[in-house]
Amino acid sequence: MGAKGQQTRENILACAESIILQRGYSGTSIEDIIGEAGITKGGFFYHFDGKRDLAKKLMLRYLEQDKVFFDALLERASDLTEDPLQQLLIFLKLMAEAMADLPGTHPGCLVASFTYESQQFDDELRDLNRQGVLAWRHLFMEQLEKIVEKQSPGIDKPLEELADMLTTVIEGGIVMSKVLDDQHILPNQLLQYRNYIRLVFGDA
Amino acid sequence: MGAKGQQTRENILACAESIILQRGYSGTSIEDIIGEAGITKGGFFYHFDGKRDLAKKLMLRYLEQDKVFFDALLERASDLTEDPLQQLLIFLKLMAEAMADLPGTHPGCLVASFTYESQQFDDELRDLNRQGVLAWRHLFMEQLEKIVEKQSPGIDKPLEELADMLTTVIEGGIVMSKVLDDQHILPNQLLQYRNYIRLVFGDA
DNA sequence: CATTGAACCGACCGGTTGGTCTGGAATATA
DNA sequence: TATATTCCAGACCAACCGGTCGGTTCAATG
Numbered sequence: 001m002g003a004k005g006q007q008t009r010e011n012i013l014a015c016a017e018s019i020i021l022q023r024g025y026s027g028t029s030i031e032d033i034i035g036e037a038g039i040t041k042g043g044f045f046y047h048f049d050g051k052r053d054l055a056k057k058l059m060l061r062y063l064e065q066d067k068v069f070f071d072a073l074l075e076r077a078s079d080l081t082e083d084p085l086q087q088l089l090i091f092l093k094l095m096a097e098a099m100a101d102l103p104g105t106h107p108g109c110l111v112a113s114f115t116y117e118s119q120q121f122d123d124e125l126r127d128l129n130r131q132g133v134l135a136w137r138h139l140f141m142e143q144l145e146k147i148v149e150k151q152s153p154g155i156d157k158p159l160e161e162l163a164d165m166l167t168t169v170i171e172g173g174i175v176m177s178k179v180l181d182d183q184h185i186l187p188n189q190l191l192q193y194r195n196y197i198r199l200v201f202g203d204a
Numbered sequence: 205m206g207a208k209g210q211q212t213r214e215n216i217l218a219c220a221e222s223i224i225l226q227r228g229y230s231g232t233s234i235e236d237i238i239g240e241a242g243i244t245k246g247g248f249f250y251h252f253d254g255k256r257d258l259a260k261k262l263m264l265r266y267l268e269q270d271k272v273f274f275d276a277l278l279e280r281a282s283d284l285t286e287d288p289l290q291q292l293l294i295f296l297k298l299m300a301e302a303m304a305d306l307p308g309t310h311p312g313c314l315v316a317s318f319t320y321e322s323q324q325f326d327d328e329l330r331d332l333n334r335q336g337v338l339a340w341r342h343l344f345m346e347q348l349e350k351i352v353e354k355q356s357p358g359i360d361k362p363l364e365e366l367a368d369m370l371t372t373v374i375e376g377g378i379v380m381s382k383v384l385d386d387q388h389i390l391p392n393q394l395l396q397y398r399n400y401i402r403l404v405f406g407d408a
Numbered sequence: 409c410a411t412t413g414a415a416c417c418g419a420c421c422g423g424t425t426g427g428t429c430t431g432g433a434a435t436a437t438a
Numbered sequence: 439t440a441t442a443t444t445c446c447a448g449a450c451c452a453a454c455c456g457g458t459c460g461g462t463t464c465a466a467t468g
Contacts, residue, residue: 027230172376
């Protein structure tokens with residue numbers, strides 16, 4: 001595929017994601033998407049096998065972008081300190097700042113959007129969704145295990161629940177921000193979670 | 205309206221809510237609903253002015269049921285103790301238990317579902333959604349204010365954020381439970397929030 | 409028993425939707 | 439220059455969807 005095609009394809013995906021996060025997957029017609037992307041039906045079906053194929057490629061792209069974003073933030077935090085707890089606290093601070101610096105309210109999470117229409121999709125896409133959330137759990141869990149390993153190897157804390165709580169707060173915070181049209185809520189909720197982590201792991 | 209009509213109407217609403225939480229509003233056709241409810245098109249349009257009217261009545265019903273549920277739990281908690289902090293902790297425990305006792309995973313929150321399709325709806329419905337979330341904020345906020353008033357009237361804590369965090373954890377926990385098809389996540393996340401409240405307000 | 413109105417049925421309609429297909433412009437390749 | 443490939447336009451189609459409408463059932467009422 002040439003550069004031209006690649007660019008068109010990416011543009012379609014970006015437009016589709018933006019609209020779908022506002023109207024839902026079923027509520028978004030292919031004509032809506034091609035209208036926004038400035039192409040026609042022929043162009044769309046040249047790049048995608050159909051609407052379901054678009055959904056799958058959209059999700060793969062979303063999870064990949066998400067992974068890049070989280071990895072970058074965590075690496076940045078790891079550059080600044082060697083202490084696992086401080087790394088996590090910095091990570092959360094950076095994420096809160098990133099969410100606060102968005103031009104408007106967070107557009108929404110594709111995983112949550114698809115989850116509330118999950119019966120529309122096939123097993124493959126539902127499993128993609130699942131794997132995405134499990135990847136987040138794994139990422140946060142690793143960091144929490146480093147913290148425990150360093151400061152109190154004996155004591156067992158509900159690490160999986162604490163890891164899931166971050167995803168929970170993000171997903172819930174996005175919904176809250178969208179409903180109330182208030183972009184401060186999501187970063188504030190992230191900082192509340194950060195404070196909880198501080199209290200649980202006894203940050204000085 | 206007679207008892208028969210009332211019953212049919214309620215049945216339509218119940219079926220519609222159940223399906224919409226699985227396929228989304230746009231992904232659910234009127235034929236889907238009447239098929240599940242065991243009636244026909246004529247019956248549906250006798251009770252509702254159209255699909256949008258159904259959406260509005262669905263949301264009103266959902267918010268009302270939700271209010272009844274929360275009020276009942278809070279009243280029960282208030283029966284058991286006079287201390288505002290203990291009331292909240294009991295309330296959270298009761299809610300976690302209620303969520304754990306569900307026959308399966310939580311079916312989903314209509315507010316979140318509609319939020320991810322909000323551009324499909326008119327201002328009236330979007331505002332209904334908004335008022336619902338604000339009602340939850342108000343309910344939890346009142347309880348938090350009682351706690352502060354009793355134990356430390358001077359110190360100011362971010363009560364609004366703490367109140368919103370409960371809704372956040374509920375919304376996020378529902379998404380997590382649905383994605384991973386694990387009904388334990390939502391109650392566990394509620395208990396994590398409960399633990400945070402304990403740490404913030406220093407429960408003995 | 410005749411009438412009335414609430415409750416419901418199901419055929420039907422116009423518009424929309426996802427998807428197909430043919431043609432052609434631009435670009436790379438031989 | 440001839441040819442093949444990439445990339446896209448837009449007419450077209452069958453299925454579906456929200457909504458309408460004339461008609462039916464049935465219990466209550468007079």
